[in-house]
Structure formats: structure tokens, C-alpha cells
Amino acid sequence: MKIEDGTGTGRAAKIDENNRLFTQAAASSELHENSLKEEQVYMFSSGEFTSITTTGTETGCFYIKNDSSTKKLILSSIRTCGTQVQKVTFYKNATGGTLISDQTPGQSTNLNFTSSNSAEATVYIGANAKTVTGGTWFGQHINHVGHSTVDTRDALILGKNDSLSVTFEVAVAGEVCIAIEGYFE
Secondary structure, three states, X not given: OOOXXXXXXXXXXXXXXXXXXOOOOOOOXXXXXXXXXXXXXXXXXXXXXXEEOOOOOOEEEEEEEEOOOOOOEEEEEEEEEEOOOEEXXXXXXXXXXXXXXXXXEXXXXXXXXXXXXXXXXXXXXXXXXXXXXXXXXXXXXXXXOEEEEEEEEEEEEEOOOOEXXXXXXXXXXXXXXXXXXXXXX
């Protein structure tokens, strides 16, 4: 049996003695393809460090909501950092608190610098003693001095009007930040 390329050049595919077909492929990530073709990959972040002096209680530091009526927002990774050890807690679809009601805009940057597309998302950043209420506890981790990255493997998906809120709790005053990479599909 001979497998030809189908374009009339007469090239044949190589098959070894174990009947394995030799191929060559180029792979790229979903993020790369989306950024290149759809121009819809973003970094959502707190920007500057947030100073937390209220200790022993959760401080609302970050809120992101998918405002798109047609696309899902897929969160690829969540990076948290701090100058002190902190407990980081995530909430699904929070309904209130001063993090949401005070509405301090966060950053939303298209990772394709050649694109003028803007994210269809609401991003708020918190400050010392901001609160998050309602919603459902989603998870938590301890972040030591420095940073931690949670690779969600594109499995954390926000549908229309879904949101994710992030709180930090510190035992000693310090500074924290957060950056979330995501794309619309």
C-alpha cells in the first residue's frame, strides 16, 4: 500500500517496519492561537500592590465578572503574590460587599499588543478592609512570601454574568497583588 500526498506531486508517506506512519506537526497553545487569531487574550490584574494592614480577617482584593452575552471567559492561570504569608480565598458569584459596591477599576490588558480589542469584563480591585459578601466559597490556598500560580488548565470558565472574587487574609501587615490570565471563546 502506498499513501500519496493527494496533490499530484507523487510524494509518498514514510511507514516503518511496524506500520507506523511518520508525521511532523507544529503545536501551539490555545492561548497563543486565540491571541494571534481572535485577539481575545487578556491579563486581568490589580496593577499596583495592595497594602493590607487589617490582620486576621479577609480583605476583598479582586473581582472579575464576564460581561459578554455570547462568549465564555476561560481563566487559564491565577497568580497571587505578597510580601507576607497570606491565606487566599476564592468566591464564586459574590453578590455584595465594599469590593463590589465601591467599584475601583482594575486593569484589563490585551496580551496581543497589536490589537485594539477590549475585554467584555468588569474588573474591580480592593483595598485594606474591603469586604466580599454572598456567593459560594470556591477554594483557597496559602501563599508564602513571593508568589504562587494556580494553573487552572483552562478549566475555570465564567459564563455570562459569572464572577470570581478573591480575598487575602494576613497575620502581619503587608502588600499583595493578583494577576489572572484568560481568554474569551
